[in-house]
Amino acid sequence: MISLTLSQRVQFGYTAQIRYSKMATITKTDSGKWKAIIRRSGWPKVSKTFRIKRDAEDWARTTEDEIIRGIYIPRNHSEKLTIAQALLRYSEEVTPTKKPSTQKREYGRAEQLRSQLGRYSLAALNTEIIAKYRDKRIDEGKSASTVRLELALLSHLYSIAIKEWGLGLVSNPVMNVRKPSPGAGRDRRLVDDEEERLLRACNQHSNPFLGWIVRVALYTAMRQGEILSLEKSRVNIKRGVLTIHNTKNNDSRTIPLSDKAKAVFLEVLQHPIRPLDTNLLFYGEPGKDGKRRPYTLNRVWSSALERAEINDLRFHDLRHEATSRFVEAGLTDQEVASITGHKSMQMLKRYTHLRSEDLVCKIAKV
Structure with a gap:
């Protein structure tokens, strides 16, 4: 073990301080700017260019101090x-x-x-x-x-x-940064004869997919993306269920089918014009690569709303409508959540705005 005398320690410390102070080299570039370069063993070379020499010196002094204290973070790339x-x-x-x-x-x-x-x-x-x-x-x-x-x-x-x-x-x-308040969720429900008008307008479209998709949404509370990506093998009419994997939350879930829902899926599966090159229930025309992708809904949905003369109705509102109907039918929150895939009861409440008249009928019996 090598021991140092006091004078040697002082000398070593003094030498180290001199070395630290000489880590930076400041030179003038051909363009007239000042470049500070810092070299230290164990660290990558650090450099930065400034318009004024004093700025280069200040930066070098601060950066050297951070390197010595082990807190320097290279910021050049950012x-x-x-x-x-x-x-x-x-x-x-x-x-x-x-x-x-x-x-x-x-x-x-x-x-x-x-x-x-x-x-x-x-x-x-x-x-x-x-x-x-x-x-x-x-x-x-x-x-x-x-x-x-x-x-x-x-x-x-x-x-x-x-x-x-x-x-x-x-x-x-x-x-x-403060984020905007999300505000209250939408509570749009189908009122009066809107459902009848909507389905009639959808049936007027040349492609039956539109009417089937809207009915599936109303009877299952599935999201648009879940419906459009649904494959034939996921529907089991005999058991009365369908299973989906491509969900918003990346979880699989099994959805029980009502008699109305089973009737719709039977129509879809028995549709005589069905290509062999896709397993999608609702498919589009082949793309340039020859691959079929899910049916495109946005334009035909908007046209159907115009024909039905219905305002302020989004496709996602059909999920809201279906979920509310499950609650009105007497299903518990847990049962509804297992069908719709909602992760929390708080999120589920945003979709379960019960009609006032239904509540009046129920409370009258209390």
């Missing part, structure tokens, strides 16, 4: 990488791992973020800028849900950049 570039990388590496329906919506949100925040670097974007973006979107008439989802995408982008890309970001600025 300072150079713009939000637009980061979103592009995210769309290439992260978005493809999500469901196709989620990918499509996410590309739209990413484009919106890119158009308004894309020029900022990851390091430059702060809570003030993000809050202004939030307020601007609300002022443009966008719903709280839309803005929340856009901020959620931006927040996940930062999480990936910090955890996986190693860009040297200290924190996620989106976490400190």
